Amino acid sequence: MLLQAKHVTHYFGGLCAVSDFNLEVQKGELIGIIGPNGAGKTTVFNLITGVYKATQGSIQFEGQELVGRKPNEITTLGIARTFQNIRLFKELSVLNNVRIAAYSQTNYNPLEALLHAGRFNSAEQKDIDTAMDLLAVFQMDNFADEASKNLPYGLQRRLEIARAMATKPKLLLLDEPAAGINPNEIVQLMEFIQWIRRQFDLTIILIEHQMRLVMNICERIKVLDFGATIAEGFPIEIQHNPKVMEAYLGEGGEL
Amino acid sequence: MTNQSATPHTWRDRISAGWEAIVSRRWLLTVLLVIGFALSFLIPRFGLINPYVQLVMMYVGINIILATSLNLVNGFMGEFSVGHAGFMAVGAYVSALLSMRVIPANLAAWLFPLSILAGGAAAALIGLIVAVPSFRTRGDYLAIVTLAFNMIVKSVIENIDAIGGPRGIPGIPKLTTMPWVFGCMVLAVWMMRNLVYSNFGRGVLSIREDEIASDLMSVNTRQVKLIGFMVSSFFAGVAGALFAHLLQFISPRVFDILKSTDILIMVYLGGIGSIAGSILGATIFTILLEVLRPLGYFRFVLMPLLLIFLMLYRPRGIMGLREFRWFIPGYELFASKVWREKREVSDAPAS
Numbered sequence: 001m002l003l004q005a006k007h008v009t010h011y012f013g014g015l016c017a018v019s020d021f022n023l024e025v026q027k028g029e030l031i032g033i034i035g036p037n038g039a040g041k042t043t044v045f046n047l048i049t050g051v052y053k054a055t056q057g058s059i060q061f062e063g064q065e066l067v068g069r070k071p072n073e074i075t076t077l078g079i080a081r082t083f084q085n086i087r088l089f090k091e092l093s094v095l096n097n098v099r100i101a102a103y104s105q106t107n108y109n110p111l112e113a114l115l116h117a118g119r120f121n122s123a124e125q126k127d128i129d130t131a132m133d134l135l136a137v138f139q140m141d142n143f144a145d146e147a148s149k150n151l152p153y154g155l156q157r158r159l160e161i162a163r164a165m166a167t168k169p170k171l172l173l174l175d176e177p178a179a180g181i182n183p184n185e186i187v188q189l190m191e192f193i194q195w196i197r198r199q200f201d202l203t204i205i206l207i208e209h210q211m212r213l214v215m216n217i218c219e220r221i222k223v224l225d226f227g228a229t230i231a232e233g234f235p236i237e238i239q240h241n242p243k244v245m246e247a248y249l250g251e252g253g254e255l
Numbered sequence: 256m257t258n259q260s261a262t263p264h265t266w267r268d269r270i271s272a273g274w275e276a277i278v279s280r281r282w283l284l285t286v287l288l289v290i291g292f293a294l295s296f297l298i299p300r301f302g303l304i305n306p307y308v309q310l311v312m313m314y315v316g317i318n319i320i321l322a323t324s325l326n327l328v329n330g331f332m333g334e335f336s337v338g339h340a341g342f343m344a345v346g347a348y349v350s351a352l353l354s355m356r357v358i359p360a361n362l363a364a365w366l367f368p369l370s371i372l373a374g375g376a377a378a379a380l381i382g383l384i385v386a387v388p389s390f391r392t393r394g395d396y397l398a399i400v401t402l403a404f405n406m407i408v409k410s411v412i413e414n415i416d417a418i419g420g421p422r423g424i425p426g427i428p429k430l431t432t433m434p435w436v437f438g439c440m441v442l443a444v445w446m447m448r449n450l451v452y453s454n455f456g457r458g459v460l461s462i463r464e465d466e467i468a469s470d471l472m473s474v475n476t477r478q479v480k481l482i483g484f485m486v487s488s489f490f491a492g493v494a495g496a497l498f499a500h501l502l503q504f505i506s507p508r509v510f511d512i513l514k515s516t517d518i519l520i521m522v523y524l525g526g527i528g529s530i531a532g533s534i535l536g537a538t539i540f541t542i543l544l545e546v547l548r549p550l551g552y553f554r555f556v557l558m559p560l561l562l563i564f565l566m567l568y569r570p571r572g573i574m575g576l577r578e579f580r581w582f583i584p585g586y587e588l589f590a591s592k593v594w595r596e597k598r599e600v601s602d603a604p605a606s
Binding site: 049051070071072075076080081083087088089090091092095096099100101102103104106108110113114115116120121124125127128129132136141144145163164166167 | 446449450452453454455456457458460461464465467468469470471472473474475476477482486528576584586590591593594595597598
């Protein structure tokens with residue numbers, strides 16, 4: 001069991017954003033979380049990654065409790081994520097975006113950094129090479145010195161994933177990877193997600209609105225509505241679940 | 256209008272080509288530093304420049320340390336600290352008291368580095384005490400806390416009679432000389448540059464860009480903020496120590512909010528997030544203030560006006576977020592290029 005969320009409940013003031021959320025993720029799985037806007041999907045990601053502290057319940061990653069840990073600790077344990085609205089370090093170069101994500105892998109102390117001495121030089125060189133190699137894997141090495149805000153939208157999305165991969169995650173959380181991507185590119189995106197999963201031996205949880213994407217690549221799907229889990233199962237089950245159709249599409253919809 | 260594009264050798268092209276030739280020769284920086292250091296000995300020794308100008312030059316050096324250290328927090332980290340003079344005061348008082356009351360008079364000159372370091376260390380410690388509670392929250396809180404801190408430092412000093420109270424400390428030995436200022440300035444700027452181009456520096460930058468994303472990309476933002484703030488206040492303390500031993504007289508009034516405002520103006524004039532900018536800003540501000548001295552009180556109208564126009568037409572300051580190429584470490588500047596060359600070499604036998 002890679003990730004196990006048990007009875008996770010979260011309140012914003014009096015509003016229940018997530019109630020009794022349960023999830024078990026085995027290594028290597030690709031799981032989709034869907035639901036209408038405001039269903040609490042992103043909140044689930046924020047709870048797993050430590051941005052919010054769950055009001056109740058427990059989330060365990062490889063047997064370690066995540067609730068109460070700080071986001072940077074959780075990332076270091078091996079959970080990385082992307083964001084619904086791209087959150088790159090805009091003014092910084094593509095290379096630096098990736099290098100920042102390797103923060104916890106660097107082993108020199110502040111004094112060595114101040115003097116550029118000791119372990120600093122070799123560590124820095126290794127750091128650059130690792131980051132460039134990663135960019136090359138994502139075919140972005142030619143943009144290394146470009147400020148990330150200058151990249152076209154698609155590349156910004158790709159850089160966000162590359163940056164997440166620089167933290168060396170075991171579990172990757174993708175928050176609406178298809179947002180803003182035109183329908184023709186969905187197939188490419190699906191192949192891309194499958195590819196990083198194989199390339200980096202990843203487990204992936206993704207939030208998505210594009211049904212085509214979710215139904216095609218996810219092995220299991222969880223459906224949230226108003227913070228509550230209303231359905232869970234294989235894509236084919238979800239597609240024919242009347243509760244899901246009602247919540248998600250109103251009446252008469254077809255997934 | 257001349258046809259600039261048609262002829263390749265307009266004055267503009269020549270200037271830019273000349274500039275390119277200068278900045279691409281990185282060893283020139285070392286040469287300049289050696290010359291500068293030699294001059295800092297020779298100028299006072301042979302009285303090459305009149306003493307007033309020498310004094311202004313030393314103020315420039317001290318202000319460069321102040322502006323660069325404040326830029327670390329305000330420009331690179333994107334926080335807003337407004338009480339930098341408070342840390343300067345701590346450094347100034349600690350080092351002055353050390354030189355006058357602890358270190359024997361005949362050793363004071365030899366142990367001057369020690370009292371500079373002690374001033375810096377005391378300021379860093381106070382910086383840590385200020386930073387721990389104020390970085391728990393985000394945004395404007397740091398401004399309020401540092402503003403209050405500056406006032407607290409001032410009134411604490413005013414109320415301790417043992418260190419002169421509001422009258423201050425007169426008769427501090429004049430230990431700050433031009434080589435000291437130049438040496439400390441170069442070391443301070445070098446170290447802060449080093450920090451910026453390191454893991455911690457990138458952490459500092461990422462906090463400015465997007466703190467939540469930074470946290471989620473494994474940056475220990477709390478640790479990075481504390482380190483950044485401590486380094487910043489350390490060098491403010493060092494500048495304070497140099498300042499005290501140059502002016503030979505310090506009083507709490509010297510380190511009030513106006514002094515902090517001066518440093519803020521230097522940072523924003525020169526440009527946020529740029530070491531070259533801070534050097535430029537501190538130099539321009541200090542010299543301008545002296546040049547405009549004949550205007551009397553009107554210079555305090557002119558300086559803010561300058562700042563207003565700057566904010567209107569160049570909101571990021573002269574060098575905002577850009578860096579002079581000499582200040583960027585070589586391996587960083589050519590990182591992608593070197594990597595590509597290495598890759599070509601390793602790919603060559605295979606193809």
